[in-house]
Amino acid sequence: MSPIVASAHAPAPTPRRRRLGNETLFRHLIRVSQALAGRLEFQAAIQAVSDELAAILPHDHLDVCILRQDLHIAYEAGAHTDWSLSAHPLPVEGSPIRAVLLGQEPYLISGDALADPRFHFAGAFAHPIFNENLQSRLHVPLLVRGEIIGALSCSKRARDFYDEGDIPFARHVADVLAPYFYALRSAEEASRLAIEEAEGRAREDALREGALRLTEELERERQRIGMDLHDLTLADLTRLHRRIARLREAGGAGPDVLEAVEAELARTIGGLREIIDDARPNILQLFGLAEGIEDFLGRALDGSGSGIGWAFHDLSAGAIDQLSEPLRVALFRIVQEAVNNAAHHAEPSLIEVELRREGDALSIDIRDDGIGFASLAQRKRVGGLRNMQTRARLVGAGFQIGRRADRRGTLVSLQLPLTEGHGSAA
Incomplete structure (x- = not known):
């Protein structure tokens, strides 16, 4: 594991805390489990856990990071940063704790994360560490049946706040949290799939209904055009045909009669053009x-x-x-x-x-x-x-x-x- 790097001109290390006994820790773990009961969303769950952990694992910032394939999303208590405020899940490769999320390290602990090179690399989404001055950091994986589903992270603004003695307790907390968050993730995924399936069915139904209605509309439009052609254009052309036939039988026609025929023919052509323009x-x-x-x-x-x-x-x-x-x-x-x-x-x-x-x-x-x-x-x-x-x-x-x-x-x-x-x- 990489060494802890100290910042220049850093304040003196924080005095070591008094450790709680096993019985006291066990009671707090029971309280953490009880605090989770009835919490049906990630943010409410992590807030409840934060309140219970404050006395035994103090923190200025607590978050649970949940994996979703190659992406992850964070839920925070205490200080809220861009890790959870981002509108979309972030790539695991850009996480400052990717070593834990990818199983490359069993845990991470640092007395000064502002300068620790393990948190800072090309493409790292690490600026919240600086924005909130999160110097002391502790990270352990959330494990379910040997699978890493995320990580639990605690941070303090003071330097050198956590030490190796905090790792076992953090792991105990993670073991309590992991099954609960795994169930929340599974329920959320099932709900999302159900919604997508329902939306897909609704789209298919809408398309079928739309196709049916447009087919009916096209049929009505075809009938309307046919009726317009029959009632207007065909009637006008039939009338013109009869008039021209009578003129032929009469042996000729004067200018006035021909002018009237021409005007009626122009009107018929105009009506036919309107029908065509309306259709196209x-x-x-x-x-x-x-x-x-x-x-x-x-x-x-x-x-x-x-x-x-x-x-x-x-x-x-x-x-x-x-x-x-x-x-x-x-x-x-x-x-x-x-x-x-x-x-x-x-x-x-x-x-x-x-x-x-x-x-x-x-x-x-x-x-x-x-x-x-x-x-x-x-x-x-x-x-x-x-x-x-x-x-x-x-x-x-x-x-x-x-x-x-x-x-x-x-x-x-x-x-x-x-x-x-x-x-x-x-």
Whole structure:
């Protein structure tokens, strides 16, 4: 084992403590075991242990480090450091006590960890030792059936506080703690796996439901286009055909008659183009989502003679251009459905659509100043809302619908994380 290294200009060593008798130590171990009872999380358990150990193994900092494959996570009492405040488990290779965690040393003890080279190496996550001035350190492994599941660590800010006489007692404490923390780790792992399995099933169910609803929607859309072609375009073409036949039988026609036929033919072509544009958003594909939404608002509201005003605001700072084409089409269809719902059912005087970037997410708001919306239970037809929810879920976007903050009209909101996957073709 490496020698203990002393710091320059260090204070005098701490006087040796009076050792407790075996019976007293045994009673304290029983109290440690009792303190663990009912503690169902790591942090609560280590805090309870810290309170019981304070009299017999004094410390300014106590932590239990738990292994999870090649990572470890610490739970602390007393001083709290970046060892436990880190948002994610840390690699074992960067732990200052990796020698204990990897079984290379049976224990570690140091009178001055600020200068002890065993705690400081390339890549070591050791700055909390300096930040909290943890000079005296004692570390023993947590063993379950010969397997190292973590380590128990005690630290004091005073130099040379612990000695070899503290090792047996620390090991006794570790033997009491190890099975309990092993059970907590196993329960936590089982819970995590159960949650992941449930989430996986929920995703599969959502995808199946989404695929079914989109199939139904596509079938309804096919039927709608067929009815539009039958009721509008085919009827107009049939009428033109009959009119031209009558002209041929009459042996000619004057300019006025031909002009009327030409106007009716132009109207039929325009109606057919509207059907095609509604089925295939050309502006969206050619110029992008912002231009596609603005063009749709103009055609749907200005061109319909509804008298509904509209406004469009693109505050996305170019985030829209990062989206793949399938994603742009999905978002366009949600906006299209929301605007059509508002125009047909909410009696608004104004519909607004706003795109904006909020950190690493894209937000789309569709607002109207109409009469509001009914709950799902009150709605006679909920297909449009469910279509929007399904489309949003399938592209990983958050979806909310509710009253506006000023209680006037409805607000439909989408939040799409701008992840790497959303920036590529899906």
